[in-house]
Amino acid sequence: MGASGDLGWGAYAAAVTEPRYLRSMLSTVLLSAAVTAATLVISGVAGVFLARQQFPGQRLLTALLTLPLAFPGVVIGFMVIMLGGRQGLVPAVTEALTGERLVFAYSMAGLFIGYIYFSIPRTILTVMAAAEKLDPQLLEAARSLGASPWQQLRDVLVPGLKPALLAAGAICFATAMGAFGTAFTLATKIDVLPMVIYTEFTLQANLAMAAALSFVLGGVTWAALAFARSLAGNSVVAAA
Amino acid sequence: MRRPALFWLLLAFTLCVAAFLVVPVGLSVLTGLTNNQFQGLSSGLTFKWVVKVWTDYQGPLWLSLGIALACLACTLLLGVPAAYVLSRTQGRWARAIEELLMLPVALPGLATGLALILAYGAVGSFRTHWSFVLVGHVLFTLPFMVRAVLAVLLSVDMRQLEEGARSLGASFAQRFFGIVLPNCKPGIVAGALMVLTLSIGEFNMSLLLHSPFTQTLPVGLADAYASLRIEVGSAYTIVFFLMIVPLLIALQVAGGRSKTP
Numbered sequence: 001m002g003a004s005g006d007l008g009w010g011a012y013a014a015a016v017t018e019p020r021y022l023r024s025m026l027s028t029v030l031l032s033a034a035v036t037a038a039t040l041v042i043s044g045v046a047g048v049f050l051a052r053q054q055f056p057g058q059r060l061l062t063a064l065l066t067l068p069l070a071f072p073g074v075v076i077g078f079m080v081i082m083l084g085g086r087q088g089l090v091p092a093v094t095e096a097l098t099g100e101r102l103v104f105a106y107s108m109a110g111l112f113i114g115y116i117y118f119s120i121p122r123t124i125l126t127v128m129a130a131a132e133k134l135d136p137q138l139l140e141a142a143r144s145l146g147a148s149p150w151q152q153l154r155d156v157l158v159p160g161l162k163p164a165l166l167a168a169g170a171i172c173f174a175t176a177m178g179a180f181g182t183a184f185t186l187a188t189k190i191d192v193l194p195m196v197i198y199t200e201f202t203l204q205a206n207l208a209m210a211a212a213l214s215f216v217l218g219g220v221t222w223a224a225l226a227f228a229r230s231l232a233g234n235s236v237v238a239a240a
Numbered sequence: 241m242r243r244p245a246l247f248w249l250l251l252a253f254t255l256c257v258a259a260f261l262v263v264p265v266g267l268s269v270l271t272g273l274t275n276n277q278f279q280g281l282s283s284g285l286t287f288k289w290v291v292k293v294w295t296d297y298q299g300p301l302w303l304s305l306g307i308a309l310a311c312l313a314c315t316l317l318l319g320v321p322a323a324y325v326l327s328r329t330q331g332r333w334a335r336a337i338e339e340l341l342m343l344p345v346a347l348p349g350l351a352t353g354l355a356l357i358l359a360y361g362a363v364g365s366f367r368t369h370w371s372f373v374l375v376g377h378v379l380f381t382l383p384f385m386v387r388a389v390l391a392v393l394l395s396v397d398m399r400q401l402e403e404g405a406r407s408l409g410a411s412f413a414q415r416f417f418g419i420v421l422p423n424c425k426p427g428i429v430a431g432a433l434m435v436l437t438l439s440i441g442e443f444n445m446s447l448l449l450h451s452p453f454t455q456t457l458p459v460g461l462a463d464a465y466a467s468l469r470i471e472v473g474s475a476y477t478i479v480f481f482l483m484i485v486p487l488l489i490a491l492q493v494a495g496g497r498s499k500t501p
Contacts (some may be wrong), residue, residue, distance in 0.1 A: 046257050049250040063492060064258045068265070070488055072441035074462045078477060079264035082271070087470060089267060120261065149246060178348030181443040181458070185465050194444075197350055201448070211358065214351035221348060 012212045021213065028193040032176035035112060036169045039119040044165060047127030048157060069121040073181020080114040080186060081105045106186050114182040119172045130164030170228030174221040193217050272474030289475035297460055297476065303370060304457035308439040311377040315435050319385030320428065324420060327393040342383050349444025352379060357448060368451040376445040381438050385431040392427030433491045440484055
């Protein structure tokens with residue numbers, strides 16, 4: 001489809017050579033990688049904690065953490081505006097504390113926060129499922145052999161959870177690459193690939209370019225998901 | 241029982257994460273009920289914004305609900321038999337078809353939307369009909385239904401159950417409706433809830449596929465965020481939450497039940 005239109009196969013060539021598209025591709029990949037890393041650390045810690053500890057209110061806490069599971073990107077964008085928008089919570093708090101309003105919603109930072117918000121619930125679910133399956137005797141053995149909490153984490157927990165973490169990370173990366181609603185709501189001047197595609201399509205009516213770019217984008221996300229499935233079997237995509 | 245310091249540290253961290261997720265939801269609900277957001281809560285609470293959204297923007301709401309239900313019907317009719325056939329055939333073709341079925345999940349909604357417009361955009365009045373959006377939603381949600389049902393089908397020894405029934409003289413229809421369907425009920429329920437939530441929340445594709453007459457709820461939300469006052473946008477979000485949160489809770493309950501059979 002990208003090869004039709006005036007540009008022909010040139011559209012594909014432009015998608016991988018023109019600096020404007022390359023730059024947005026690069027910033028999208030970097031953003032997705034950063035989101036993936038942050039999400040894995042946050043959800044890894046919280047997920048393992050919830051799966052391994054028993055305390056009153058635990059079920060409620062788990063329910064709260066997975067509540068935004070199916071919020072669409074647009075709504076998540078609005079949540080970010082609620083936090084860091086012009087009339088948001090964080091600017092109000094920082095103004096009271098330092099006198100300066102910290103507005104971060106309409107930038108790459110806002111998008112970063114939004115994508116983390118989006119990815120945490122499903123990643124926590126994956127981590128919890130994997131941590132529950134992990135043999136508790138392994139940790140007990142490590143503890144009885146005198147391993148410190150840090151050593152238990154490094155030598156038992158992380159290796160045991162590695163397949164789940166890699167799979168969840170790949171899904172997180174793929175969704176961050178293709179996500180569009182959040183960027184659309186925060187809008188203004190965030191130059192991620194899905195926004196570029198949308199601009200090509202609507203403002204410049206450049207269908208061939210938009211199709212070529214989305215084909216490239218689809219290729220990247222598909223590869224990330226195929227990677228995830230090869231690691232964790234078929235259950236991964238069903239959870240995505 | 242005394243807990244180590246590490247426990248309290250981790251609990252505090254997890255609570256912070258939960259707060260990060262829940263506080264904006266609470267804020268937007270509160271904003272939607274506030275008289276004037278700029279003046280803050282002191283301007284008083286009101287339902288007028290919710291009422292305004294309810295009276296002015298009912299179209300997208302019912303359309304989204306209708307599309308979600310139609311989408312559910314399509315995925316049930318297409319997905320359950322497909323999952324059944326996939327569970328019975330183990331050849332290379334079956335795997336290839338399975339892989340193809342998953343493609344719409346992997347591809348970003350924007351790409352699928354563009355592809356649909358390029359392929360069918362010029363077909364008569366189809367482009368402006370709500371079924372155009374429906375086709376996109378079915379494409380996007382069908383894999384989730386197939387996966388959910390397939391997972392259940394593969395976990396029960398369906399072949400043996402069916403053979404037993406056949407040896408007692410049951411016809412294919414009797415076996416399918418009497419044995420296969422009741423056995424995959426948990427998968428169908430989980431898949432159905434998933435399809436409904438995904439369809440109601442779908443935005444990326446709908447934004448490209450919709451026409452002014454077929455605006456769905458998330459597209460309306462984006463519109464409201466961009467052009468209306470923040471109170472109206474928040475009230476709109478409240479209406480959306482009222483639709484989607486019961487589904488999410490049902491999804492969690494269904495998921496919890498299937499985990500402990």
